[in-house]
Amino acid sequence: MSLIYAPVFALLVFEMLLFLSLIVPMPFKVKRGLFEFISHNPLVAKLQYGMKITFIFILILFVDSVNRVYRVQVELAMAKQQGGAANAVAGSERMEVQARKFYSQRNMYLCGFTLFLSLILNRTYTMILDVLRLEEENKRLTGGDAKSEKGKSGLGQAGELGEVAQLKKKLAERERDIETLKKQSQGLSDEYNRLGDQVSTSDNVPKKDR
Template sequence: MTIYYTTTFFILVIEMIVFCILVLPLPSRWRRALFKFASTSPLVGKALNTLRIIFGFIFVLFIDAVNRLQRIEEGEENHNHDYGYEVGLKARKFYAQRNLYLTGFTLFLSLILERTSSLIIQMLKREEELEYAKEEHVSTTQDQERLENMEATYKNKIAALKLEVDELRKQEKDMENLKKQVEQQSEEYSQLVNRHEALQQRAKESKKDI
C-alpha cells in the first residue's frame, strides 16, 4: 500500500475513533466542555482546515480508483485467456476495489462526522436554552410568589388601617357627642348662674325696701 493510501487508512481509523467518541453516552457537561474546546481551540481549527485539504486529495484518489477500476473491467473483456495476465489483472482489480472502498468510506464517514457533530452542537444549544428557560421560569415563579406575599402583606396592612380609621371615626363621633353635651351643660350652667345672680339682685332690692 502506497503512502497516500496508508495515510487515508489512518484517517479512516481516526474518523472511526472520533465517531465512537461522539456517539458515546457522555454526560452533557463533559460533552459540552469537549465541543467548547473543539470550537474555541486554534489548533483544532488548523487541524480541520488541513483535513479539508487532505479530503480534497482523497476525493482525487477516489476518482482515480474509479477510473482504474473501469479500465481494468474493460481489460477483462478484451483479454485472450492468458492466465498470467488474468492473475495480474485480478490483483490490479482487487487493489483498485480496495482503494475505491477505502477512499469512498473515508469520504462518506467524513460527511457523517460533520453532520453528526452539527446535530450534537444543535442539541447542546437546545439543552442550554432549555436550562436557561427553566432558570427563568424558576426566577419568574419566585418573583411571582414574592409579589403575592407582598400583596397579601399590603392587604393586611390596609385592612388594619381601615379598622384604625373606623375606630378613629367612632372616637370622633363620641368626641362630637361629648362636645355637644359639654356645650349643653355649659349653657345650662350659664342659665343657672344668670338665675342665681337675678335672685341675688332681687334679694338685695328687697332688703333695701325693708
C-alpha cells in the first residue's frame, strides 16, 4: 500500500471502531453524558472540522482511483484486440495491466468505503441525538424523571410527602368538624322534638285538671 493510502486505511479502521462504539448498548445517563461531551467540547468541534477537510482530499483520491480503473479497463480492451504474434510480449504487459487494475480497484474501494462510512456515522450520530432527546422528553412528560427534576427545582420527595400529609390532616379536621356539626344538629333536632311533645301534651290536658 502506498504512503498516501495508508492514512486512508487507518481512517477507515478508526471509523469502524467509532461506529461500533456508537451502537454499543449503554445506560441512558452514560450515553447522554458522552454525547453532551461530544456536542459541546471545542476540541471535538475542531477535530470534526479537520475531518471534513480530510474527507475532501479522500473524495479527490476516490475520483482519481475511478479514473485509473477506467483507463486500465480501456488498456485491457485494447490488449485483447491486438492478439496475434505479439502474444508473448502482450502477456507480460497484460500481467502489468492486471496488477495496475488490482491496485486501482483496491484504492477505489478503500476511498469509497471510507466516504460511505463517514456518511453512515454522521447519520447515526444525528439519529442517536434525536433518540436521546425524545427519551428525555418522554421521561419528563411521564414523570419517570420526576425525582431529578424536583431536585433541580429545590423540591424533593420528602417535601411532597409532607405536603400530602398536611392536606390529609386538614381533610381529617374538616371531617371532624362536619361530624361535630351533625351531632349538634341532631341534638337540636331531638331537643326541638321533645319541646314540641311537651307543648302538645300540655295543650291536651283539660282545664279542670290544670
